[in-house]
Amino acid sequence: MANIYPFKGILYKEDLRKASVMAPPYDVISDEYRAKLNKNNPYNVVRLTLPEVYDKAKEYLDNWLDEGILKFDSDCCFYGYTCDYEFDGKKRQLKGILAALKLEEFGKHIRPHEKTLKGPKIDRFNLITTTNASFCPIMGLYDKSHTIREHLSKASSKKPIFEATFEGQLHRLFKITDKEAIKAIEEDFSNKIVIIADGHHRYETALMIKKHYNEQGIKEGGFDYIMILLVEAEDGGLSLGAIHRLIKKLNDLDSFIGKLKEYFQIEEGRNPSADFIMYTDKRFYSLTLKGKRQKGILNSLDSKVFEDVVYKGILKLTDEDIKNQTVSGYAHSEEELIELVDKQKAKVGFILKPMSFEQLVKITEEGLTVPQKSTFFYPKIPSGLVGYHFRSIEGCLDV
Known part of the structure; x- marks a missing residue:
């Protein structure tokens, strides 16, 4: 107790x-x-x-x-x-x-x-x-x-x-x-x-x-x-908001987007049913996973999927790389994300959906923890x- x-x-x-x-x-x-x-x-x-x-x-x-x-x-x-x-x-x-x-x-x-x-x-x-x-x-x-x-x-x-x-x-x-x-x-x-x-x-x-x-x-x-x-x-x-993701450094944006297409269907504009919204070069793109999310409460979280697919899968970042935030980065609002990308302090931004309090409680009840920077209270x-x-x-x- x-x-x-x-x-x-x-x-x-x-x-x-x-x-x-x-x-x-x-x-x-x-x-x-x-x-x-x-x-x-x-x-x-x-x-x-x-x-x-x-x-x-x-x-x-x-x-x-x-x-x-x-x-x-x-x-x-x-x-x-x-x-x-x-x-x-x-x-x-x-x-x-x-x-x-x-x-x-x-x-x-x-x-x-x-x-x-x-x-x-x-x-x-x-x-x-x-x-x-x-x-x-x-x-x-x-x-x-x-x-x-x-x-x-x-x-x-x-x-x-x-x-x-x-x-x-x-x-x-x-x-x-x-x-x-x-x-x-x-x-x-x-x-x-x-x-x-x-x-x-x-x-x-x-x-x-x-x-x-x-x-x-x-x-x-x-x-x-x-x-x-x-x-x-x-x-x-x-209020429970999402913390959005940034990629600060990229050698080749076109090559990166090509790799994204292996995992996501990408369309220009903002589709509210998409898994992620990408922002770069003053344009929005909707990203929808091609396959189903893995089972388990953690895999229902945008932050976990993004970390596994983009940071670790495509960019090959380690936990230490993510922690150091040399390539990866975070924004606490859409406005901040857009500003950082427009000012070229980041190459690409990804807008995530917030988790629910119900998800948060269930995760802790199961003795699990969410990835770093998953919640903004x-x-x-x-x-x-x-x-x-x-x-x-x-x-x-x-x-």
């Missing part, structure tokens, strides 16, 4: 709970944007999530807690969260619960959904072991739950403790403090599996941190938990709404 608990979050004082203290996830912030965030508000959370020096982040955190800029919540609580946003021209609302998730190795109750690259974990390791805090929640998915939906609905009908429009999206944070509600949510999760949607590397880093303290003889503490936003997979309002959760400190869990394990 997945064990989740309420926690005493770190919150900005009430008159600072506004957009100017918020920041995007640390891994999408450029140096220029970081400078802008710092200039907009001297208390912006980016000083804690993306510092130039780790000790400086600890100094800011300690000082802001001493000065009352930040404070620990007086209650052990879950935090309801909503985000009003737009995706593919449609208005949507993401709904979820922020909780402290007890760490365990991937596999039984907590599962990754994709193969991950060996990422720069040492940066987050150094930051969190220096500050003992994190302001960037990971995101997890769970199967349908009437209980959680009911308590989240009740919480979001009340006045939020934080409400701000940041980067065109309306974010709201609510407290869930009722002991019966907390117990009901904990019990409901006791028979659920959590699928990590966003934050695989941060979860793995948290496991490294736990091991680090265990090896020092410290067997338990706040490092045993990670702050997570839990979202119902199919009905939680999260939106929206991304900003930092600054609430933070987790190793002390946040104190007194909250038996509410």
Whole structure:
């Protein structure tokens, strides 16, 4: 079972709970944007999530807690969260619960959904072991739950403790403090599996941190938990898009298209029933597989078929080649794909269809993972709404 608990979050004082203290996830912030965030508000959370020096982040955190800029919540609580946003021209609302998730190795109750690259974990390791805090929640998915939906609905009908429009999206944070509600949510999760949607590397880093303290003889503490936003997979309002494929280098485009014709029927234009849409030289082409897809849930995914047929079959790329992205590449939207090809930063682009949440859940239930860069979850959760400190869990394990 997945064990989740309420926690005493770190919150900005009430008159600072506004957009100017918020920041995007640390891994999408450029140096220029970081400078802008710092200039907009001297208390912006980016000083804690993306510092130039780790000790400086600890100094800011300690000082802001001493000065009352930040404070620990007086209650052990879950935090309801909503985000009003737009995706593919449609208005949507993401709904979820922020909780402290007890760490365990991937596999039984907590599962990754994709193969991950060996990422720069040492940066987050150094930051969190220096500050003992994190302001960037990971995101997890769970199967349908009437209980959680009911308590989240009740919480979001009340006045939020934080409400701000940041980067065109309306974010709201609510407290869930009722002991019966907390117990009901904990019990409901006791028979659920959590699928990590966003934050695989941060979860793995948290496991490294736990091991680090265990090896020092410290067997338990706040490092045993990670702050997570839990979202119902199919009905939680999260959008699941495709990550499209690029080929950056080709010696002979005509020869490549000739090889594609061995596997695909190719027609000019965009046919919605085609397997892939190719874009090159300012033209679209529809590609339809000549044979049937192989059996198995993974082979129903565009990303798996494309990897097997084009990257590995035609271009003879290895897993290491794909990881290095010298020949291969990715685009998170059709607009980005078209721009990269038109600017000759890529030779060819391929538009893929997104997988469904049903496919994603089934894949993880079977203990499988999808190829790298198969999923694009939106929206991304900003930092600054609430933070987790190793002390946040104190007194909250038996509410």
